[in-house]
Amino acid sequence: MEEDMVDKENGLDAPGADPAEPAASEPGVGATGRTPDMPQARRTKRGWIVAGVIVAVVLVAGIGAWVWHEQPSFCNAICHSPMDKYVESYGEGDPGKLVTQHAAAGDTCLSCHEAEFTTQVSExxxxxxxxxxxxxxxxxxxxxxxxxxxxxCARSGCHSMDEVVANTWGFEGNDEKYNPHSSHQxxxxxCGDCHKVHEKSTLVCNECHALTAPEGWEAPNE
Structure with a gap:
């Protein structure tokens, strides 16, 4: 009788029970030896992977957008109507437009037109x-x-008026008694009266004098 009760407690009297295989008695452990919470762990791990991929994509897209934002092509991609002529002048290589010299020096729109918050709001x-x-x-x-x-134009990191004046006595082979940057009477x-960045520069001096204009420039009374 006592042996029967022990067999029942061990589950050995169940039909088809194998005496060599004791019934699983550890709580939370299935026939495969895996705990029921393992699928949840896999889902959690998968969720972190997906989240990491999303963050990486957003980060790369953000960096790409910022780099594009600094290129001239960005300006007329967003604000088409007024900016097309400006972007076109950046790449056309006209020596009479100072954007050509700035582009050759590696300057972009934001080198001169800094992205200030108030300016961007108005734009x-x-x-x-x-x-x-x-x-x-x-x-x-x-x-x-x-x-x-x-x-x-003469702010820090750009042009120095002292250097400009020193370099333009007798500019373009003209008489050295004239310096367009110091002889204004x-x-x-x-600066913008003569120097045009996105339009033809104009030698205003020729409204009074007869000087030879730099290549590509317009000269009144010529």
Missing amino acids: AMAWASDSYPMDEATGMLATGKEFATEEF DLALE
């Missing part, structure tokens, strides 16, 4: 309303002249 508003202040005579933005000042001239 976003202009883009949303499709309303840009244009100069009807040139087809360029009317705000362009705001940039071509001595304060803007108290005229209120800014």
Whole structure:
């Protein structure tokens, strides 16, 4: 009788029970030796892998977008109507447009036009309303002249007015008594009156003098 009770406790009286294989008695362990929570562990691991891939894709896309943002092609890809002429001038190689010299030096749009928050907000508003202040005579933005000042062009890391003056006595083979950067006779001239980045530069000196203009430049009274 006692042996029967022991057999029942060990599960050996069940039909088909193999005396050589004791019934599983460890809690949480199945016939295969795997715990029931292993599928959940696999799902968790898979979730981390998917999350890692998504983060990597977003990071790479963000870096790519930032690099593109610094290229001239970005400017007219977003703001088509006013920027096409500017981007075209960047690559056309016209010696009369200073963008050619800047491009040859490796400068891009953002080298001069820094991405300041207030500027980007105003540009976003202009883009949303499709309303840009244009100069009807040139087809360029009317705000362009705001940039071509001595304060803007001679800032740190760009041009030095002392070097510019020293290098332009007798420019382009002209008489050395003329220096277009120091002989203004108290005229209120800014860099942009002569130097055009995206348009033909103009030798304003020739409104009074008869000088030879640099290659590609326009000269009044010539």
